[in-house]
Amino acid sequence: MYDVKEKLREVLATLPQGVRLVAISKYHPADYLMAAYEEGQRVFGESHEQEIRQKHEVLPKDIEWHFIGHLQTNKVKYIVPYITMIEAVDSLKLLREIQKQAAKVGRVVQVLLELHIAEEATKYGLTLDACRELLAGGEWRAMPNVQICGLMMMASNTDDEQQIASEFQAAADFFDEVKTQYFPDDPSFCERSWGMSDDYPIAVRHRSTMVRIGTMIFGPRVY
Ligand SMILES: *Cc1c(COP(=O)(O)O)cnc(C)c1O
Numbered sequence: 001m002y003d004v005k006e007k008l009r010e011v012l013a014t015l016p017q018g019v020r021l022v023a024i025s026k027y028h029p030a031d032y033l034m035a036a037y038e039e040g041q042r043v044f045g046e047s048h049e050q051e052i053r054q055k056h057e058v059l060p061k062d063i064e065w066h067f068i069g070h071l072q073t074n075k076v077k078y079i080v081p082y083i084t085m086i087e088a089v090d091s092l093k094l095l096r097e098i099q100k101q102a103a104k105v106g107r108v109v110q111v112l113l114e115l116h117i118a119e120e121a122t123k124y125g126l127t128l129d130a131c132r133e134l135l136a137g138g139e140w141r142a143m144p145n146v147q148i149c150g151l152m153m154m155a156s157n158t159d160d161e162q163q164i165a166s167e168f169q170a171a172a173d174f175f176d177e178v179k180t181q182y183f184p185d186d187p188s189f190c191e192r193s194w195g196m197s198d199d200y201p202i203a204v205r206h207r208s209t210m211v212r213i214g215t216m217i218f219g220p221r222v223y
Pocket of ligand 1: 214
């Protein structure tokens, strides 16, 4: 078996204090997650509703599950009963549905707003202006079962480190803008989720608080 424990230790050793690891376990079998769990890892990220449900059922209950993929509104009800954080909220419609379903089960679900800063047209997420508009609208203030904890983004898939760095910096600057304007007295708005296997050292230099690393820990995914 691929040495998940050793890889996990190697990755953890490179993370400065204050940066949390979300182990991205999509497409990997439950025993890989269990190996990371035995090494102390408790936060796992998945991107498909059925897969995360199956893993949630068989794995220890003290795991903190993050949903990192594009989430359709009709799937929200399936994950809300146990999910800790939905990282990729990219519309008011989705936020409303999370509020509705979380209220039904009496939970507060943490969310991040996903930004689209990368150049690829294929990436999901809110443009900075769309994100400003969502927050200015203020409807989120009346959502007691949703806690907005920060921002999430993916940089362009490129070898150009300058480009990647400037995208992370843009996200960090935008975090400050939003924090000042909407969350100055809310300590739970504090997360900057950026950085994956290929770019997390750059993300960490640009104030990431949460890196989402899959391949470096679990090896290549078999789709
Ligand atoms: C798959 C995925 C990751 C992890 O990517 P790796 O390159 O395997 O580290 C991180 N974030 C999101 C949103 C993903 O979909």
